[in-house]
Amino acid sequence: MVSVGTRGDGMRRANLALVLRTVHQQGPRSRSALTGATGLNRSTIADLVNELSRQGLVVERAADPDGRVGRPSPTVAPHPDVAAVAVNPEVDALEIAAIGLDGTILVRERLPQDTLLTPERTADLVGERLTAWRQGPLRSTRLVGAGIAVPGPVRASDGMVREAPHLHWTDAAIGALVSRSTGLDAHVANDAALGARAEHLFGAARGVNDVVYLNGGASGIGGAVIAGGAPLGGAGGYAGEFGQNRPGIVDEDDRRVPGGVLEDEVSRALLLAAVGRDHGDDVELADALTASEDPRVRAETARQLRILATALANAANALNPAVIVLGGFLAVLASLDLDGLDAAVRAQTMPACADDLRIAVAELGGRRLLVGAAEAVFEAALFSPL
Known part of the structure; x- marks a missing residue:
């Protein structure tokens, strides 16, 4: 969540989320471009960008010269060291990745499986890989949650996997298991729903x-x-x-x-x-x-x-x-x-x-489910003003 104030700053929290979502989904933008994209005035955008920068969620970078007279405006971009863990258990493999707020896949592994994954084994494997990554490629990365794309119906109210028939899962609390193994808040959804979200935001x-x-x-x-x-x-x-x-x-x-x-x-x-x-x-x-x-x-x-x-x-x-x-x-x-x-x-x-x-x-090809799982995390952890 991007809020830092008291109960009375609901509008500010919503505007912070709006700016962060805009640069995440639409790419780096100058402050003037953010003014046009969000409908907020220049002074408000300046204040919000400064706050997001202070929180380590965005960075401002020098713009590439475009041939215009005068100094080019810097661009506001998602911080590359903020990321979500994305997980997709399937009947033949477990895919795990860490995807940055800037869209970069920081690390990704496919772990082939000879036997069907249980919810417990899935959570253990995610925890083991994340422990290794935190000592290596994710040493300086701020992880804001884990998203899990499951091939089966998932209850929207609490993330319970009602049934993943090909995995033989019934009423599986995979979110709680992954939270326990990683120390991260977990967000669970049907894999196709997450793939649709990824393609809607970034793909076909x-x-x-x-x-x-x-x-x-x-x-x-x-x-x-x-x-x-x-x-x-x-x-x-x-x-x-x-x-x-x-x-x-x-x-x-x-x-x-x-x-x-x-x-x-x-x-x-x-x-x-x-x-x-x-x-x-x-x-x-x-x-x-x-x-x-x-x-x-x-x-x-x-x-x-x-x-x-x-x-x-x-x-x-x-x-x-x-x-x-x-x-x-x-x-x-x-x-x-x-x-x-x-x-x-x-x-x-x-x-x-x-x-x-x-x-x-x-x-998005083979990335679609992982990108969608990461989006579920970003939406819940960073873009929601509530």
């Missing part, structure tokens, strides 16, 4: 107010919706579970799992099996699919694209987004024939809903 949906996001991971398919610029959480925070919908399959020969849901039919595991692999990350999967000339591989990707197109058309008809963003293995699959997927979605979408619709792959 930047500047777009109505977004559908589908995330394809080792655990299946999750999703999230941004409506009118705000996340659509639902009554308990569980909205967006597109992977659990029953897919519309026109040709029964395309069905692989009787009565299966979308993530049973559009599957990373089936794609890996098609190229003869037991495991592999999204980069390895993309390389294998692109290089393969096996007609069986092409048939499998075409089958999954047909089913995915119908699922996306259903989402477009129900929610009328401006953009549908695909992340993880769904981005890999879509990139094989993005134009074809776009055409197949439009063919099944109401013309009015298809008019301004765009299908896009996640621009």
Whole structure:
């Protein structure tokens, strides 16, 4: 939190948060540019920047010469030594990173797992890695919290993981466990919800107010919706579970799992099996699919694209987004024939809903979930005036 005063300075706290959020999300800005971006006057901006600088949350740097007469205005930038820990447990690996307030990934590790992670083991591994990082690359870094992106429904009120089915977690208090192992406040959310936030702020949906996001991971398919610029959480925070919908399959020969849901039919595991692999990350999967000339591989990707197109058309008809963003293995699959997927979605979408619709792959790639987890920390710890 950026507050330092008494109960009567709520407006000041809100303005401090506004300035800090602006330079974090929009990049370094001069004081005059901050005046325009926030609507605050010059003297107020000067006071707020000085206070944020005193708190070690921003730094002012000399601007690059731009050829104008006179001294260039310094720019206000997020302090590079302020960071959040980001965590993403999956069925095949645990990813951990420290991401700076300036967007820099300070350190990142992927820890492959031969057995399913338990909540306790996850917290222990995060604590062990953070202890090592604090003695090395994060020696001078101020950590403001830990964000955890979980592949399953997370209760919004308290961060309880109600179920992460592929990890076999039920009612897991992973936030409390990570707080205990790291000494940091922990913030837990569904991985797709965090990926959507990251792409909305910094990626393929930047500047777009109505977004559908589908995330394809080792655990299946999750999703999230941004409506009118705000996340659509639902009554308990569980909205967006597109992977659990029953897919519309026109040709029964395309069905692989009787009565299966979308993530049973559009599957990373089936794609890996098609190229003869037991495991592999999204980069390895993309390389294998692109290089393969096996007609069986092409048939499998075409089958999954047909089913995915119908699922996306259903989402477009129900929610009328401006953009549908695909992340993880769904981005890999879509990139094989993005134009074809776009055409197949439009063919099944109401013309009015298809008019301004765009299908896009996640621009942040493999960083999206970690960036989203860090954003959950920054929002709670630094940008909230309450």
